[in-house]
Amino acid sequence: MMKIIRLSIIFICVCFILLFVGGIIAFLIAFLENRMELKGVLFFIAFCLAIIGLSLWGLIHQIKMMKQKKIVQPIEYTDKLNISFKSQILYKEYRDLMLELSFKRPVYIILAAFIVFCGLSFFLNDHVTLNGVIKNPTGVIIFVIILLIIPLLTLRQVKNVYQTNKIFHEQLNYTLDNDAVHLKSETIDSTILWTRFHKIKETKNFFLLYSDKIVANLLPKKEFEDKEIESFRKLAKSLTLITEGF
Numbered sequence: 610m611m612k613i614i615r616l617s618i619i620f621i622c623v624c625f626i627l628l629f630v631g632g633i634i635a636f637l638i639a640f641l642e643n644r645m646e647l648k649g650v651l652f653f654i655a656f657c658l659a660i661i662g663l664s665l666w667g668l669i670h671q672i673k674m675m676k677q678k679k680i681v682q683p684i685e686y687t688d689k690l691n692i693s694f695k696s697q698i699l700y701k702e703y704r705d706l707m708l709e710l711s712f713k714r715p716v717y718i719i720l721a722a723f724i725v726f727c728g729l730s731f732f733l734n735d736h737v738t739l740n741g742v743i744k745n746p747t748g749v750i751i752f753v754i755i756l757l758i759i760p761l762l763t764l765r766q767v768k769n770v771y772q773t774n775k776i777f778h779e780q781l782n783y784t785l786d787n788d789a790v791h792l793k794s795e796t797i798d799s800t801i802l803w804t805r806f807h808k809i810k811e812t813k814n815f816f817l818l819y820s821d822k823i824v825a826n827l828l829p830k831k832e833f834e835d836k837e838i839e840s841f842r843k844l845a846k847s848l849t850l851i852t853e854g855f
Contacts, residue, residue: 615671622668629657629664686847690840692785694832697778700771702829706815707767708760783828785841790818790826801826809845811854816841 636653639645771777775796784791789802801820808819816828830838845852 612675615675619668619671622664622671625664626661626668629660633657683849684843684846686787686844688840688843690785690787690844692833692837692841693783695780695782696829696832697780698827698829700768700777702814703771703777703827704764704767706812706827707770708763709812711763783832785828787844790828792826803844803848803850806848806850808851808853809848810852811842816845 633654636645636650640647640650776794779794779796781797782791782793784793789800792799792801801818806818806820808817810817810819810825811830814830816830817825818828819825833841842855846855
């Protein structure tokens with residue numbers, strides 16, 4: 610059932626792309642034949658590009674999701690893994706990670722496209738004179754507030770999570786072997802088998818070990834040596850779980 614839904618979304622995205630590309634071509638032809646004003650053509654093209662961008666993102670996202678769902682034969686890992694280090698995740702590192710993950714979510718991409726479209730439509734609809742004078746400063750203020758409020762609210766939420774989670778304020782001892790990851794600090798002493806995770810995702814600075822779709826343990830890559838990173842990647846690919854970013 611999920612495969613049918615994804616294929617349907619892919620089909621709809623392709624149709625939207627073709628439809629709005631055709632619309633752009635038609636409006637450009639109308640402009641060249643002097644049947645439309647430049648302002649109207651630019652406004653329509655801005656709208657079409659926003660829809661095409663969202664459709665392209667949806668198309669790529671659904672194709673990636675379908676590839677992830679395919680059963681991949683695990684690669685055998687015969688080496689002995691033994692990685693140990695101490696680390697504490699700093700606020701800047703956590704903030705950058707959360708922003709990286711957050712702004713890739715569909716809701717943020719859609720909102721970003723909507724804000725860009727609103728901005729283009731504002732400047733293409735006689736709100737700004739030729740000499741740069743803004744006729745409606747209230748509209749500009751509202752637009753700027755909308756543009757800033759989303760990242761500011763996200764940053765506030767990230768900071769609250771970091772400040773209230775005690776684990777971020779402790780130095781953790783990490784031990785990774787072939788069977789599990791061991792975490793130890795002043796307040797926790799935990800051993801989690803690799804089989805308890807359903808996905809391992811690699812970002813620029815972290816390995817994320819997901820126990821469900823939201824909650825993840827963070828492994829800072831800055832503490833790994835280059836050979837250890839490669840070894841851990843091989844181990845992850847040998848497990849029967851989803852790997853992303855490898």
